[in-house]
Amino acid sequence: MNEAGDWLIGLAGSTLIGGLAYAKRSLSASGWAAAIVVGTLLYALGSPVWFGALLAFFLSSTLLSRWKKKAKSTAEEGYEKSGRRDAGQVAANGLPAALLCVAQAVWPDPAWLAAFLGVMASVNADTWATEVGGLSRRPPRSILTGRVVAPGTSGGITLLGSGAAAAGSLFIGAASFLLLLLYPDPAWAGQPSGLSAVLCFAAALAGGLVGAFSDSLIGAKWQRMYRCAVCGRTVEKTSHCGRPAVFARGWRWMNNDAVNIISSLLGGVAGAVIYRLLL
Secondary structure, X not given: OOOHHHHHHHHHHHHHHHHHHHHOOOEOHHHHHHHHHHHHHHHHHOOHHXXXXXXXXXXXHHHHHHOOOHHHHHHHOOOOOOOOEOXXXXXXXXXXXXXXXXXXXXXXXXXXXXXXXXXXXXXXXXXXXXXXXXXXXXXXXXXXXXXXXXXXXXXXXXXXXXXXXXXXXXXXXXXXXXXXXXXXXXXXXXXXXXXXXXXXXXXXXXXXXXXXXXXXXXXXXXXXXXXOOOOOOEEOOOXXXXXXXXXXXXXXOOOHHHHHHHHHHHHHHHHHHHHHHHO
């Protein structure tokens, strides 16, 4: 267990950053509370790379969500959740990472850090793909059938969004590597910087792409979706156009948060597998 000072610093830092996000309407009150829990755990039980990777995801995804927001409004109006992140969204993005950090503290193993990088790259890749892909001039195509679908359709992918997913993955890899250079993590202590760089980028890229495309695949096949009784559009929301929407397909428990948790866990597995293959 780390010193009490680490818990206090983690708590103070998470509270401050979450409070600023709340003031900027990027987090709801429940999202702020959940962010404090996740951030404190990552700082106190992990090292700067654990907390820093979370911060890199949060800052970049928040900025991208505000970028050209009006141009993405058509796609976003069908999403189950948009705008301010609530506790469910924070948990979906941060809970797997927090559990991996706890696992590293209880059962130390270098692969936990690689899995963590895969998880963070997964959620970042998915966010970048959604935010940047929503600006694509070409309509998305279903990951299952390849047919053109409406913007914002769950399981729809674009070339621009796929490229953004890769870039978002590598962003986490780069941020993590820089943090490791400044603040070496005990899990990877003694490794040459070149090897750490390869592991960071490989684990992040594998985890990010596996997570992002798993998110699209699960969303297209199993996520619960509704059909608007007015415009006929298939959406994630239970109401649309001011009217209750009709259940259309999927597993009723599989909402957007569940999709995010499952896909990020798959990204974590990919990161750990890459680590084992390279060492």
